[in-house]
Amino acid sequence: MFASYRRLFAAPGALAFTLTGLFARLSFAMTGVSTVVLIATRRDSYALAGAVSAAGVLAVAFALPLSGRLVDRYGQARVSFAGVLLAVWPMTGLLLCTHFGAPAWTLFLCCAASSVIPNLGGMARARWAHLYRDDPAARHAANSLEQALDELCFMGGPVFAMLLCTSLFPEAGLLVGGVLGCGGLLLFAAQRRTEPPVQPPAAVPTRGALRHGGLRVLVLVFAATGVVFGSTEVSTIAYADSLGQKPLAGGLLALVAAGSCVSGLAFGLVRSRIGGAGRLLLGVAAMTVLLLLPLAAGVSGAGLAVLGPALFVAGSGTAPTMVAGMTMVQELLPARQLNEAMGVAVAGILIGISTGAAVGGMLAERAAPGTGFLLPAGAAGLALLTALAGHRRLGARPVAELSASAA
The missing domain is CATH 1.20.1250.20 (MFS general substrate transporter like domains)
Incomplete structure (x- = not known):
């Protein structure tokens, strides 16, 4: 490795x-x-x-x-x-x-x-x-390494x-x-x-990066993934608090990040012939399935001893999604718009985190302990549906590449 x-x-x-x-x-x-x-x-x-x-x-x-x-x-x-x-x-x-x-x-x-x-x-x-x-x-x-460092x-x-x-x-x-x-x-x-x-300006005035249909799909996927992050954090803290073990919540959240870090490094070693859009779909699908584990642990009242490993395994599904998504940003947009596109993608994640934390907090106050893990699992499912619906847009090439092909 x-x-x-x-x-x-x-x-x-x-x-x-x-x-x-x-x-x-x-x-x-x-x-x-x-x-x-x-x-x-x-x-x-x-x-x-x-x-x-x-x-x-x-x-x-x-x-x-x-x-x-x-x-x-x-x-x-x-x-x-x-x-x-x-x-x-x-x-x-x-x-x-x-x-x-x-x-x-x-x-x-x-x-x-x-x-x-x-x-x-x-x-x-x-x-x-x-x-x-x-x-x-x-x-x-490199994108896998960046995700692991994050x-x-x-x-x-x-x-x-x-x-x-x-x-x-x-x-x-x-x-x-x-x-x-x-x-x-x-x-x-x-x-x-x-x-x-710095890339020379385009002959035709460049549109905003968000005008690209594929990037709009990715932003929606990233926003839903952000909801997964924000709601998982709040739901984990609330569940540990309901058991009288709130100080252990930090360690549980560290397990989520550790699982994502390990899977990100491992994902970087995978050599696949599947295209970027296919890798993104597989990553989101894996994240959706794995997030059912902390939901099952929380709803069943299995306790923190079971929730901890479930969170570690669930965390391993987020890094491939993030790595594949960021790689798609690099593939979809021309070099002269790459930093703007990256900023748009991260903005989607941050908005999702804020939304997930707010909704997760309200759910934690009004629902039974462990029910809050429904939100990250549902958000992951929404990310999967979005990626499936926008799969064709994710296959579009950047304008610069199309022009070069025509030439």
Whole structure:
């Protein structure tokens, strides 16, 4: 396995941008927990903390496609440096306003204004797509590696944030996360030799990436997958709390991420002749079937000893879906729109996570323990139906490729 992934780093600079990007990834995983703990501690209101955090997620979802379009037009380095300069002030303002008791609306404003930092995961995948533009197998392995790195950061980030906030002071998580995020993004942007060149503008004015029918299908699939993520988190916490074992919820969620990480690395080693659309369908189908396991464990009242392994196995179904979907984004859109398309895809995931968390919370309050796992299983089924309905659109080639074929 390691030999297969080691060859990815044979390209000069590949290891450097991967390692520097880890700091920014870790920061992103820390932000949500750090914001909630900080505001809940300083303002004694979980309602306000959750509302501010949700507003920040929605602002990021809105900003990512816009920043992605700027990256496509001006390059990763220029937009990253500008994003850090613009984001550092509202980040600082959120810390100060929370600490010194400023009005609540200032917290919403600062949290939303700090969303201008571009999507590092999308930029990293764009670099892999450029480095191995003539090697589909290497691109598949690189996307699998990226998904595994995301899962690792989302396993360690919240734990690290909680440790900082509880052992030092409430602002420590957001402060350290901000330093890691800004510093990691600047170091990533400084790796110029792996930065994809800015593509010349098209002869015909380029439409927005979301105008592509295949990307619209993928965004709907990603949004449903986001609902799986958000509702699984809330349902797991609520179920553990109903059994009087809420402190174990963090470990259960880590099992979900661990299952996804392992399956992502394994999926990257698979050499299949099935096209990208076929791999996406298989991934979504597997995710749908495997999510029946935690549903069965929760509804039957089997307890956490059974739920834990079920969540690990269920988590193994999400990474192939994400890897295949991100690979499809790279295949469907021309290079001049890749970062915008990645931003649109991640925005769909974030909107799905917020929706899943909100609906999952309401279901957990009104239904019997374990019933909440119906929501992630249903969302996965919806993702499968969407992928099946849009299968033909997923087979469309980018405009640039069609033009080259005609020539």
